[in-house]
Amino acid sequence: MIEEVVRTGLARYEYRHFIIFGAVSQFAAMATECAGDQGAWWEFHDAYLLDAQARSFTRAGAIELARDEGLDLARFTQCIDDEEHRERLLQMQIQARADGVSGTPTFRINGAPAARSLSGIIDQVQAAAEAAETAENSEGG
Amino acid sequence: MMLKLGLIVAAAGLLLAACSSGGDDPQPAPEAATSSAQSDAQEEQAATSYRAGQSESTAGTETERENEEAAQPSAAPADRGSEDTEQSAEQSAQPSSEQATAQSEAEPAADAEPEQQAMVGQIIETGHRAGLFANRNSVGDPDAAIVITEYSDFL
Numbered sequence: 001m002i003e004e005v006v007r008t009g010l011a012r013y014e015y016r017h018f019i020i021f022g023a024v025s026q027f028a029a030m031a032t033e034c035a036g037d038q039g040a041w042w043e044f045h046d047a048y049l050l051d052a053q054a055r056s057f058t059r060a061g062a063i064e065l066a067r068d069e070g071l072d073l074a075r076f077t078q079c080i081d082d083e084e085h086r087e088r089l090l091q092m093q094i095q096a097r098a099d100g101v102s103g104t105p106t107f108r109i110n111g112a113p114a115a116r117s118l119s120g121i122i123d124q125v126q127a128a129a130e131a132a133e134t135a136e137n138s139e140g141g
Numbered sequence: 142m143m144l145k146l147g148l149i150v151a152a153a154g155l156l157l158a159a160c161s162s163g164g165d166d167p168q169p170a171p172e173a174a175t176s177s178a179q180s181d182a183q184e185e186q187a188a189t190s191y192r193a194g195q196s197e198s199t200a201g202t203e204t205e206r207e208n209e210e211a212a213q214p215s216a217a218p219a220d221r222g223s224e225d226t227e228q229s230a231e232q233s234a235q236p237s238s239e240q241a242t243a244q245s246e247a248e249p250a251a252d253a254e255p256e257q258q259a260m261v262g263q264i265i266e267t268g269h270r271a272g273l274f275a276n277r278n279s280v281g282d283p284d285a286a287i288v289i290t291e292y293s294d295f296l
Binding site for chain 1: 272273278283285286288290294296
């Protein structure tokens with residue numbers, strides 16, 4: 001999907017936390033946001049997605065990840081302990097509910113429900129891009 | 142008159158001929174019966190030999206299995222505690238090397254999991270997002286008209 005529609009400039013991809021598994025998920029989301037403060041949001045995102053044993057879902061695991069990524073550990077630890085991004089995560093949760101999200105993963109294209117398959121999403125984005133281009137041409141012509 | 146006599150003689154001749162040919166007919170029947178009996182016997186023999194061959198092959202398979210079991214690692218000596226110590230020692234000597242090989246093959250497989258994960262991570266990082274503008278939780282052209290949003294949970 002990234003290659004098909006993001007790299008081609010058709011669309012931007014955005015990940016939003018939607019906490020459904022309680023405190024552990026909440027902590028992982030918080031740690032990711034704290035890593036994002038130091039430019040390592042995607043590194044944490046990937047690490048958590050790939051961590052099948054959920055070893056990094058603990059405080060110690062998150063700090064270990066932060067150490068591996070060369071982050072400022074004092075700043076990172078303070079961020080997770082103080083839950084500095086609590087409000088941001090809460091807003092995401094409220095927005096998700098407002099968008100009708102009830103499970104994960106859920107995709108939206110410009111806020112509208114997306115197809116359930118990646119190929120469907122790609123088709124949907126390409127169709128939307130073509131429609132936008134046609135509209136733009138008709139306005140210009 | 143002579144004609145009638147001739148006809149009677151001819152008829153008698155035909156009757157004799159018919160009788161003689163009818164007498165030959167039963168003769169082949171015993172031959173056929175014999176041949177069918179022979180063929181039955183041959184089939185039975187063939188069946189017996191087939192069964193014998195089958196049982197031989199089964200026996201051969203069992204022997205092979207026994208040999209294979211003897212060559213199997215660890216389990217064979219452990220399960221046959223009543224066997225001679227020397228024999229089990231010989232058996233266990235060979236399997237232990239195989240076992241060691243198996244373990245040495247298994248260890249990298251176990252270690253391969255994190256490596257594989259790291260590789261996937263690297264593919265994600267360098268293969269898909271390399272050169273793309275990434276800002277915190279979004280990737281791609283910030284001015285793109287279309288935004289794909291994924292709501293997800295890491296768990």
